[in-house]
Amino acid sequence: MARLLTMTGGIARGEREEDQKRARITVRHYRPEESRQEPLLEARAQEILKGNVKAPRLREDDIVVVETVQPDQFTWRDALSIVTTGASLVLLGLRIFRFSN
Incomplete structure (x- = not known):
């Protein structure tokens, strides 16, 4: 299994020591003739390697199913979206206030 994971080359992207906070790679190994729903193995790729x-x-x-979960990260685009939404709400409030007077 470790050799297969190493040969794919995909594990190195998310499971390096410095990147552990970013991607979580889980490996599930199924054997159809033994059980269809329960995996024979379920572990983090780093532990297998x-x-x-x-x-x-x-x-x-x-x-063999290799699942990569990449947690969301707060970026400048998210901050910009929050700031522009707030500014739009303030401007809407000012217009409503001005219209009512």
Whole structure:
């Protein structure tokens, strides 16, 4: 399993030590003939690559799902959206106040 994950090259992007806060990569290994719903293995990719998790040998027809969860980060676009919405509400309030007088 570790060799397969290393060969894909996708793990290095999100699971480096300095990037652990960003992406969480989970690996699920299913064996259809044994169980269709419960994974044989479910672990973080980093733990598999470090050797902390004993992964079963891959067989033909096994299914390996690699899920990457990238948490949202607050960016300048988010701040700009908040500021412009606030400014629009203030201007609307001033117009309503001016119209009522």
